[in-house]
Amino acid sequence: MDDPFTEPANTREAILGAAFRALCEHGYADLTIKRIGEAFEKSPSLVYHHYDGKDELLVDLLEYLLDGFETAVSGNAFDLPPRARLDAYVAAMTDPGGVDDEYAPDGRFLVAMVELRAQAATDEAYREHFDRSDRVFRRFLERSVREAAAEPVVDAGTPPERDDDVDPAAVAETLQTLATGAMLRWATTTDREWTEAVREESRQYLSRTLPAVDPDA
Numbered sequence: 001m002d003d004p005f006t007e008p009a010n011t012r013e014a015i016l017g018a019a020f021r022a023l024c025e026h027g028y029a030d031l032t033i034k035r036i037g038e039a040f041e042k043s044p045s046l047v048y049h050h051y052d053g054k055d056e057l058l059v060d061l062l063e064y065l066l067d068g069f070e071t072a073v074s075g076n077a078f079d080l081p082p083r084a085r086l087d088a089y090v091a092a093m094t095d096p097g098g099v100d101d102e103y104a105p106d107g108r109f110l111v112a113m114v115e116l117r118a119q120a121a122t123d124e125a126y127r128e129h130f131d132r133s134d135r136v137f138r139r140f141l142e143r144s145v146r147e148a149a150a151e152p153v154v155d156a157g158t159p160p161e162r163d164d165d166v167d168p169a170a171v172a173e174t175l176q177t178l179a180t181g182a183m184l185r186w187a188t189t190t191d192r193e194w195t196e197a198v199r200e201e202s203r204q205y206l207s208r209t210l211p212a213v214d215p216d217a
Contacts, residue, residue: 004068015040015047016061023058024108028115033057058116059125066133073140082148083206086175089141090202093179094186095195114187134176141172148210171209178202 005017018040023031025039033054037044051057080088096110120126145168182198185191 004065011042011046012050012060013064014042015050015057016064018047019054019057019061023061023112024106027108027112028058028119031058055119055123055125059129062116062129062133066129066136069140070136073136073143082144082151083210085144086141086148086206087199087203089137089144090175090179090182091199094182094198095192096186110183111187114184138169138172138176141175142168145171145210148206151211166209171206174205175202 003017003020005013005020008014008017015036019036022036022039026035031054033047033051034044036054036057037047040047047057051060093110096107116126117130120130145166149166149168178198178201182195186195
């Protein structure tokens with residue numbers, strides 16, 4: 001993910017940018033308001049003025065980033081065919097360094113996201129955010145599945161062998177659960193041999209679920 005705070009429009013964005021950079025550098029466990037203040041180009045005391053603690057600030061950061069994702073999705077910022085969009089989503093969660101896209105997270109941020117998601121087990125504010133985040137990404141995936149299912153098929157008169165009628169919600173749930181598990185495994189282990197197998201399995205799942213696309217249509 002490119003730094004979304006290179007040109008902050010106001011003090012809030014400047015503070016969130018400092019939090020974003022400090023989080024990527026230090027991770028959640030070693031992050032402090034003091035370290036965020038050190039990454040802030042203005043007076044570090046402004047951070048304390050706007051936020052009571054690092055968790056309040058980090059939840060605001062997560063909400064800001066999620067708002068940006070929603071805006072990008074509604075504005076069709078993802079210039080990819082629907083199937084490629086689905087593959088890129090899974091790829092970003094299983095091997096973030098292998099996805100060349102401004103919206104793909106880098107490895108440090110992905111690890112930090114796993115740390116932050118773990119806080120939701122005991123912190124209601126984080127839980128509410130990740131509930132919302134899952135809903136936003138699920139809608140994105142459902143829309144992509146629906147668009148993929150509507151693409152021209154190889155032979156409309158003889159549908160290819162596949163599963164029964166496509167249920168975009170069910171397919172989205174499956175992909176989201178797979179990607180979330182892959183993100184956790186990627187962030188907490190050093191083994192990377194499984195990543196391509198998971199990505200290929202997601203492709204096979206989609207090929208069984210969705211009709212084959214007619215390349216000449």
